[in-house]
Amino acid sequence: MGTTSKALSLLDFFSRKQPLIGLSALSRLSGLNKATTHRLLGELADFGMVEQVGAGRQYRLGPQFLRLAALREHNVPMRESASVLLETLANQTCETAHISLLHGQTLSTLSFAYGAGHGTFVHMEDAEILSLHATSSGLAVLAFSPADFVASVLSHGLTAHTSQTQTNSEAIRAQLADIRSTGIAISVGGFEEDVYSHAAPVFNANATCIGAMAVAAPVSRMTPDLSQRIHGLLSESARHLTRQWGGFPPDNFNTKIDPQRGPK
Amino acid sequence: MGTTSKALSLLDFFSRKQPLIGLSALSRLSGLNKATTHRLLGELADFGMVEQVGAGRQYRLGPQFLRLAALREHNVPMRESASVLLETLANQTCETAHISLLHGQTLSTLSFAYGAGHGTFVHMEDAEILSLHATSSGLAVLAFSPADFVASVLSHGLTAHTSQTQTNSEAIRAQLADIRSTGIAISVGGFEEDVYSHAAPVFNANATCIGAMAVAAPVSRMTPDLSQRIHGLLSESARHLTRQWGGFPPDNFNTKIDPQRGPK
């Protein structure tokens, strides 16, 4: 592993829950020597990728990312184009629509939109972390990911976020087969109680699955009829997004779904 | 210079004008050996900081920045807090308000807001690059930056963006002295024709100037009266933002400005 990778890997320890990390802690987390960590952080800081905050000289992510993200988004408006589709989807379903991208072994939420017409919604936040085995989005991604990746994810500890989280890897593998045939993943209360969500995979130009689009509703509002509608609208939106992002589905992804009745 | 810095410096060659860069070109631009450039790009790509686009295998900024920017913004909502103030300022002045941060020897626009009530406005874009010597924001930053930094900026070629750009470094130094006493920088058509803009510096927790807030109006709409109003509102907003961002003005920044008449 190159020096640059080590430096960049430090950035991955910062999260919503842990926005501030001290030198020693980061050294421990990364397994790198304290002197090495210090030097790498210094280089990252020179570039505005981390910054030190007064009190305990702790580190946090720097302002540089705002600039680079704006530049990236200007060149490749992924977030913008996704947002437009999500707004439509949220309005059509009157529920929360979101899109999350694969990053390592978790999903990170890129954008979301709330529907209208109800008093309550499934809540979402930008950069929220979703686990692969416990969310519909995660299952959708796993279903279209390489076998070794799936094996790696399922072999690590499958944390139970709720009482309904499926932690049996064989049961999950069975679900993945279903998802591959329908093109839609479903999860009920696996990540948060009372959330019923549908998800469809999104692919890049190499036909690799890079994330998933999802619609999440309170369990109490889900009916076979609504599920049917979401199924149709969601798979259409996800396919649309794949195209907009310059990607295309892999050969094992059946694009010829009858919108009236679902596949098979 | 460490290896990590070399890798990160590659990111700085991507811009709005040049979003795609090939391996050889990037090697030339950075002065690094092609093999080195290739390896560094590979490491950056592993982390999603750059990605290769199909055709000519050219590189562009990667999707990772969206995630990190969202995380940073969640932890430290600089953009969000600035936007609120800019909206207010734009409404109060009925003109374009924006904030730009210092990055290297240029300013990068973080956020902006348009006023209401007129048919035309000064146009802005996210991540737009402003030069230090030719904009009011740049002058505001220079006025409160270390002497050696100012010297470095003024010694490099001062490009004339318009016929009205001031390129005489002595004349600019004289302006800086004025700006230090009033706390507001003014530039007329120095960057874009027909733009009359006011700017005020913003400081971080080390009392270092990190950027500037500005109000830009068409020259034709600028009157002594409007300038007076902008002067007051802008310096108040900028001071407010400095506080919100956890910073404070340096000792040589006079915070006791009479809002009726200006200082002195």
Added chain:
DNA sequence: ACCACAGGTTCAAATAATGAACCGATTTAA
């Protein structure tokens, strides 16, 4: 007074970065 842990620094030893030359494939110029 003491210990434990924090951030940060030092310098010989070990490792990883470097770059000239090379490859095969396109593109351009003659």
Added chain:
DNA sequence: TTAAATCGGTTCATTATTTGAACCTGTGGT
């Protein structure tokens, strides 16, 4: 239709950078 130039990418002996144990210094707790 060649021939030269340029592209992205790779190789490997040489070289320079990274590395980490030990060491400061300061702080908060007992």
